[in-house]
Amino acid sequence: MNHTNQANRSVTIIRTGPQALVEDLGRPGNAHLGVPPSGALDQVSLKLANRLVGNPENAAGLELLLGGLTLKANTSCTVAVTGPPTEVRVNGRLADSHHPIHLKQDEVLEIGTPQTGLRTYLALSGGIEVDEELGSRSTDLLSGIGPDPLRDNDVLHLGTPNLPEGADVVPPHHALQTLVIPIRLGPRDDWFDDAETQLRQGSWTVSDRSNRVGARLDGTKLNRRDGEIPSEGMITGAVQVPPDGQPVVFLNDHPTTGGYPVIGVVDNDHLRFLGQARPGTEVRFRPVD
Amino acid sequence: MLLRRCGTDALLVEVDSLSEVAAVRAALEHLDGIEELVPAARTVLVKGALPQVRDALKTIDLTKTPAKHSREITIPVIYDGPDLALVAETAGVTPDEVVELHTTATYEVAFCGFAPGFGYLTGLPQALRQPRLDSPRTKVPQGSVGIAGEFTAAYPRPTPGGWRLIGRTETTLFDPKAETPALLQPGDQVRFVVA
Numbered sequence: 433m434n435h436t437n438q439a440n441r442s443v444t445i446i447r448t449g450p451q452a453l454v455e456d457l458g459r460p461g462n463a464h465l466g467v468p469p470s471g472a473l474d475q476v477s478l479k480l481a482n483r484l485v486g487n488p489e490n491a492a493g494l495e496l497l498l499g500g501l502t503l504k505a506n507t508s509c510t511v512a513v514t515g516p517p518t519e520v521r522v523n524g525r526l527a528d529s530h531h532p533i534h535l536k537q538d539e540v541l542e543i544g545t546p547q548t549g550l551r552t553y554l555a556l557s558g559g560i561e562v563d564e565e566l567g568s569r570s571t572d573l574l575s576g577i578g579p580d581p582l583r584d585n586d587v588l589h590l591g592t593p594n595l596p597e598g599a600d601v602v603p604p605h606h607a608l609q610t611l612v613i614p615i616r617l618g619p620r621d622d623w624f625d626d627a628e629t630q631l632r633q634g635s636w637t638v639s640d641r642s643n644r645v646g647a648r649l650d651g652t653k654l655n656r657r658d659g660e661i662p663s664e665g666m667i668t669g670a671v672q673v674p675p676d677g678q679p680v681v682f683l684n685d686h687p688t689t690g691g692y693p694v695i696g697v698v699d700n701d702h703l704r705f706l707g708q709a710r711p712g713t714e715v716r717f718r719p720v721d
Numbered sequence: 722m723l724l725r726r727c728g729t730d731a732l733l734v735e736v737d738s739l740s741e742v743a744a745v746r747a748a749l750e751h752l753d754g755i756e757e758l759v760p761a762a763r764t765v766l767v768k769g770a771l772p773q774v775r776d777a778l779k780t781i782d783l784t785k786t787p788a789k790h791s792r793e794i795t796i797p798v799i800y801d802g803p804d805l806a807l808v809a810e811t812a813g814v815t816p817d818e819v820v821e822l823h824t825t826a827t828y829e830v831a832f833c834g835f836a837p838g839f840g841y842l843t844g845l846p847q848a849l850r851q852p853r854l855d856s857p858r859t860k861v862p863q864g865s866v867g868i869a870g871e872f873t874a875a876y877p878r879p880t881p882g883g884w885r886l887i888g889r890t891e892t893t894l895f896d897p898k899a900e901t902p903a904l905l906q907p908g909d910q911v912r913f914v915v916a
Contacts, residue, residue: 463759463766465903466833565897575837576878577897619725619733663834665759665766667731689761689834697728 441558441590442506445582446540449500452582454560456492459568459577463688469668470572470684473644473707474551477514481555484512484532486594491559492569494582496552499543505535509590510557516549516607516708549607549708557593573644574685610714613702615671617719620693623656624673627695630654631717636679640711644685646672647706649715653677656693663689669698671717681706722783724775731757731768732775736783738763739831739843739871746907747787748777760832760907762841792909796875797916798824798866802886804854808868812848819887820915822846828873828911833903838877838895840905845873857883864889866913873913877903890916 445452455478458471472478472495479489487493494501499518513520513529520527521542527533535541546552562569562579571578582588621627634652642648654677666672670682672692681698683706696719698706709715722741725733734745745765750758754770767774800820802808809816828842845868853869858881861867865876867884876882877894894904905911 461756463757464833464907466835466837466839467902563898566902577837616726616728619727662762662764664733664761664764665757665834667727667757667766667768669728687834688759689832694727697731699729 440507441509441593442587443503443509443556443590444506445584445586445588446502446504447500447584448582448586449496449498449502449543451497452501453495453571453573454492454562454579454582454588455495455570456568457490458570458684459566459572462566463665466575466688467566467577468572468574468685468688470568470570470575470578470644472553472570473683474515474553474704476704477551477553478555480530481512481514481553482559484514484530485510485555485557487555487557487559491555491591492562493553493555493560496543496554497550499545499552501552501554502540502542503588504540505537506587507590508534508536510534510593511541512555513543513552514555515552516546518546518552519544548710550710551708556588556590558591561589561591572685574687607708607710607713608705610716611702611705611709612716612718613706614699614720615696615717616699616721617696618694620661621695623693624695625655628719631696631719634717636715638706638709638711638713638715642709642711644683646680646682646686647709647715649679649681651678651715654679654695656695660691661693663691666690666694667697669700669703670694671696671698683707722778722781724778727766727768730771731766732771734765734767734778736763736765740786741783742831743787743829743908744781744783744785745778748781749774752777759834761834762832787908792906794904794909794911796866796890796892796911796913798888798890798913799916800888802866802888804867804885805887808849808851808885808887811851814848819849822849823868823873823887824913824915826912828913830905830907830909830911831872832907833905836877836880837897838903838905839874840903840907840909840911841872841874842905842911843871845871849873851885853883854885857881861886862889864891864894866890
């Protein structure tokens with residue numbers, strides 16, 4: 433293998449699609465500095481893509497809102513596309529998502545728009561090499577930490593690749609039309625009249641104002657006391673209820689403190705489904721102990 | 722002290738004062754397995770190691786002031802803020818006396834939040850404890866030094882804000898590429914000096 437190429441592995445972004453962000457597993461552990469955890473919203477899909485190309489699971493890849501990215505390989509590399517099932521083409525030929533794809537120098541990878549779900553992940557062998565900020569390469573859209581969202585013609589440098597390690601089990605993720613999300617009451621369920629019944633009986637849809645900061649839900653108004661709490665620490669998955677009674681589920685770029693009562697906290701394992709939920713997806717909560 | 726459940730692996734510890742917040746933070750910060758420890762005005766959010774956290778809280782003395790943090794930080798300030806005259810008038814003193822009051826006190830970082838590296842500092846002299854502006858500014862310049870209620874702070878980057886601004890600093894408060902990105906961390910002692 434050519435040594436010079438190895439040190440200068442890169443791809444050129446021809447078209448970013450609606451939004452292309454560099455994400456790894458984020459920078460948790462910095463909330464006391466006011467720094468959100470950030471990182472891929474669907475970490476299961478990013479880890480899978482990384483494994484498929486022989487990367488450590490925490491390597492930086494791309495999170496693509498509704499797919500749509502086209503890139504050219506400046507050196508040969510292995511890539512994998514995960515998340516919802518998505519059409520992928522190499523120099524116009526159909527290729528498989530959820531599978532390692534070998535790109536030769538100058539080959540063009542085109543990622544289509546997924547038919548369901550919201551976020552497609554792309555891993556590249558060697559991982560994306562950008563400077564770490566607080567131990568992570570993730571773009572945090574709330575704080576402006578990490579690299580800027582990608583633009584057309586950006587060149588992404590790649591690290592040193594490893595050999596892929598064997599096969600992997602790869603069920604593509606099909607986004608559901610209705611999400612039923614387990615939630616644990618607290619810390620501020622006492623701000624609500626019978627919080628459990630309100631959550632159990634309500635129904636909501638994912639708003640088009642949702643983003644990496646939070647999944648905003650429209651629907652049943654949650655009745656709460658008036659007023660605000662002195663700002664307190666917030667964790668990912670917290671369901672905050674502003675005075676209008678419409679809940680917001682905090683996702684990875686959430687503010688580290690907030691002053692609206694949190695009625696409950698969504699199980700971590702289910703947050704990725706909210707990260708993949710298109711506006712209009714129906715959401716119900718299932719309070720659990 | 723009240724322990725409030727926060728999902729499967731976190732607790733919100735609610736207490737009555739900032740000094741009790743500091744006591745809780747000090748009692749927990751050296752435990753192994755803590756993933757996040759976020760002090761705020763009347764609470765400490767702790768994620769991870771919950772059995773050890775519950776044990777530590779069983780024997781905590783909330784009246785015990787934690788040993789002072791070794792870090793002492795000095796921030797030079799140019800006192801020419803747009804609200805300096807308003808603050809002086811509200812306090813019934815001259816602008817020079819506002820500067821004197823603000824630079825004489827020693828502050829402690831009670832907690833961070835609002836934006837990366839934004840530290841809420843306690844220890845403000847009584848005359849400078851004043852309400853926020855009636856109408857917040859849409860953009861407060863980076864480095865602005867302001868007061869609000871019992872707190873003073875310096876803005877690490879331009880953000881909207883309603884604090885009364887008395888000056889500005891050229892000190893870098895937050896640099897995500899630095900080895901220690903945030904100048905101010907909970908527990909740090911801070912003094913302001915005239916630049």
